[in-house]
Amino acid sequence: MIPKTKNVNPATVTAESIAKSAVVAPAGVASYALGLGDDALILAQRLGEWIASAPELEEDVALANIALDLLGHARSLLTYAGSATGVTEDDLAYFRDEPEFTNRQIFEQPNGDFAQTIARQLVVSVYFAELYRALSGSADPTLAAIAAKASKEVDYHFDHSYQWLLRLGLGTELSHERMQRGLDAVWPFVDELFRADGAQADVAVDPARLRARFDSTVPPLIEEAGLTIPTVQPARGGGRQGVHSEALGPLLAEMQVLARAHPGAKW
């Protein structure tokens, strides 16, 4: 049971405000926040790869905006997770090795082409939207504030990927084919998003409840775009236990190299 603490204002909650407030996450909450923080951090890093490589300059900016929003969520969540053991967001982001990262595997998957990135962003944006909406009612006031703030941002991320889903799905023969291939590539990793992770019931969100919302939301959108809902075997998963696909190592190497070469450097 969480001791009653005063509410945290979602409008002003940031990684800095959490660090300054000296709030300490209870152990069970910290590991939950770590998982969610890793999800957001790894996806932000992945999306950043599109900068200067997207089909048009305007999409560079759109995907970078989404990445920066996710990085903001990651910073708050990791700062809060770190408060339990006295480590900072940078310690967690730059000085953990692959098996210590607890992100689910969908977030580390390579970008593929633009359509595959849109497919992944559609799936995870619906997941994030439902997750953060529910989590804003969490018994933990810091988690609730982070979730309430993130909620508005992921609604926009959803809109961006939904607009592209329609345009690629209903566009040319080639764009349709690529969008379908993108969905097919992402789909094995959907199941893991909704597996139970042993988090405290009053603090965390029940993944089964999220699954029901996902299943009623996403398939109609795919059909609206003239595409087929993939039928594939789910991937093995295990991201929350530190089990990752081969894609994560190179991502971490790129993300961490500078901080490890110059520990404590500021820029």
Next chain:
Amino acid sequence: MTSPGDSGKREIWPLWEVFIRSSRGLSHVHAGSLHAPDETMAVRNARDLYTRRAEGVSIWVVPSSAITASDPDAKGSYFESAQGKEYRHATYYTESESVPHL
């Protein structure tokens, strides 16, 4: 009107002019231009490019091709003929003594 991808070559999205209203009661002001495949995406791209620092409460986009502009070469005949015609300004006129409350 052709569909995107019909030409088989790399195509460039059409250009749009963006107008942002910074707060209620003010008019929309031209902020810049961008590329987008259609008007719906143009509004979204404008949101990402021009309102990231809470600059606006409303966005208009207009296809650049829909704007008719004055001819830059006709600057002389368009704009310079107003020079030397001070009588077109209210300040040119002196108050009449017989009109006390003007």
